[in-house]
Amino acid sequence: MSNKRVLSGMRPTGKLHLGNYVGALENWVRMQDEYDCFFFIADWHALTTDYADTSCVKENSIDVLLDWLAAGLHPEKCVMFIQSHVPAHAELHLLLSMITPLGWLERVPSYKEQKENIKEKDLGTYGFLGYPVLQSADILIYKADFVPVGEDQVAHIELTREVARRFNSLYAGPYASVSMISDLYLPGTNIPRGKEILPQPQSLLTPAPRLPGTDGRKMSKSYGNAIFLTDPEPVVRQKLKPMVTDPARIRRSDPGNPDLCPVGDLHKIFSPSETMAKVYEGCRSAGIGCIECKSWVADAIVKVLSPMQERRKKYEDCPRLAWDILEAGSSRARDVAGATMNEVRDAMSISLDYEPPKGSAK
Ligand code: SF4
Numbered sequence: 001m002s003n004k005r006v007l008s009g010m011r012p013t014g015k016l017h018l019g020n021y022v023g024a025l026e027n028w029v030r031m032q033d034e035y036d037c038f039f040f041i042a043d044w045h046a047l048t049t050d051y052a053d054t055s056c057v058k059e060n061s062i063d064v065l066l067d068w069l070a071a072g073l074h075p076e077k078c079v080m081f082i083q084s085h086v087p088a089h090a091e092l093h094l095l096l097s098m099i100t101p102l103g104w105l106e107r108v109p110s111y112k113e114q115k116e117n118i119k120e121k122d123l124g125t126y127g128f129l130g131y132p133v134l135q136s137a138d139i140l141i142y143k144a145d146f147v148p149v150g151e152d153q154v155a156h157i158e159l160t161r162e163v164a165r166r167f168n169s170l171y172a173g174p175y176a177s178v179s180m181i182s183d184l185y186l187p188g189t190n191i192p193r194g195k196e197i198l199p200q201p202q203s204l205l206t207p208a209p210r211l212p213g214t215d216g217r218k219m220s221k222s223y224g225n226a227i228f229l230t231d232p233e234p235v236v237r238q239k240l241k242p243m244v245t246d247p248a249r250i251r252r253s254d255p256g257n258p259d260l261c262p263v264g265d266l267h268k269i270f271s272p273s274e275t276m277a278k279v280y281e282g283c284r285s286a287g288i289g290c291i292e293c294k295s296w297v298a299d300a301i302v303k304v305l306s307p308m309q310e311r312r313k314k315y316e317d318c319p320r321l322a323w324d325i326l327e328a329g330s331s332r333a334r335d336v337a338g339a340t341m342n343e344v345r346d347a348m349s350i351s352l353d354y355e356p357p358k359g360s361a362k
Pocket residue numbers: 245246249256257258261262263264279282283284288289290293294
């Protein structure tokens with residue numbers, strides 16, 4: 001395993017679906033063998049949009065954790081924790097919010113986009129505008145080297161890098177707290193001038209295939225077109241039966257094209273190459289019907305979901321086990337975050353240690 005650190009989080013929106021698995025979780029499971037991974041449930045982030053009804057946040061957090069464990073994240077290979085159990089995130093968020101210009105936040109593309117698209121909630125709040133700063137704190141507090149993101153999140157990581165640069169130049173740069181520029185260390189600390197106290201993370205662009213839902217649109221819980229990681233086999237088959245197909249295939253005898261069919265897209269992600277070959281051949285020659293084709297993709301999906309559901313059962317039967325994993329992970333996260341905060345406070349001259357007044361011997 002590389003000692004490079006990866007940090008990523010998910011909002012607790014309840015049970016995860018195949019789109020979440022293919023878009024992020026599957027990659028996390030791979031990365032836990034390659035990096036020092038910290039994965040967190042971003043419950044405070046959920047409050048930036050769902051502040052008016054917090055009744056499901058905790059339950060949803062547990063559901064997300066169960067899905068992580070089911071998908072194959074392992075507590076001995078990665079740190080899984082919950083954001084609100086590491087209060088240092090809030091402290092760093094506050095300190096970084098002091099130095100983040102408003103304009104940087106107003107320019108974040110998702111800020112405008114979500115404000116325009118989410119009409120049913122009042123997002124004119126301080127918390128919503130500031131959530132990229134909270135996200136920066138989440139990343140910087142663990143000194144993450146990499147953050148796996150999709151294209152749409154790159155702007156957030158760039159903002160995090162800008163915030164880190166500003167922090168470092170204000171509090172640890174060569175001119176920080178200037179008394180004697182020739183001093184090698186920041187006043188009253190062991191921190192060398194010019195040290196990156198908050199290293200700049202890099203985006204790790206992860207290819208996320210677009211996973212269609214049963215109506216052909218992108219799979220999303222809010223569209224009601226999702227196949228959940230917890231769906232039992234009969235439910236998976238039932239959901240796939242009415243799935244939209246290549247519109248050119250109206251009758252059984254019409255040839256179709258898997259490249260223009262959402263079921264074909266699912267095959268490309270989940271089916272082995274032999275099945276894929278049968279799909280191309282059978283669909284283009286009208287040798288197979290769509291019902292048969294869908295049953296093959298259902299087979300492939302069930303093969304992915306079954307071992308997950310088996311693993312999940314252990315934690316469903318004893319939820320305390322899952323909670324203990326979260327607590328142990330949160331404790332480890334508090335240690336790492338606490339060490340960073342000591343450096344941050346030192347650099348800002350607001351350490352918790354007693355310091356005698358200037359000019360006094362004690
Ligand atoms: S045979 Fe399969 S790939 Fe071809 S149109 Fe029907 S469902 Fe789609």
